[in-house]
Amino acid sequence: MAVTLTEKAASEVKRRMDDQKMEEAMMLRVAVTGGGCSGFSYALAFDSNFSDADDSKYECHGVPVVVDKKSALFLDGTTVDFQDDLQGYGFRFENPNAVKSCGCGSSFQA
Structure with a gap:
């Protein structure tokens, strides 16, 4: 399995899908795109x-x-978590393949 969602991340995805009244066939697409300050960026989309x-x-x-x-x-092997506290708000990626990440955590080198 390439990507795992924590329970907290899955709960947030479900909440957003419900808020936007998405159809049953909608899925969470997790991808890597070129760009960002470290070379690759993470992408989440429905x-x-x-x-x-x-x-x-x-x-x-x-x-x-x-x-x-x-x-x-x-x-x-990547785990996607969701953070909502004083340290930050949003989805966080823990990628064991990243050899370098930018300060904001939204891009990486592999």
Whole structure:
């Protein structure tokens, strides 16, 4: 499994899906894109498209998660958490493949 959501992250994803009244077929797409101050950036989006040839699909705490196969190479073993406290607010990525990360934690080098 390339990416794992913590219970807190899954709860936040479900809350956002409910708030936006998304259809049942909607999934959380986790991806890596080029860019950011360290070379690669993390991307989270809601998506209803899935390709057996290009994507992997699984479920974490009741949330359907999709990762394209290219991103999976960089995300294998990554945990996505959600933080809502004095230290910050938002999704946080713990990626064992990252050799360097930027200060804000939104981009990395692998």
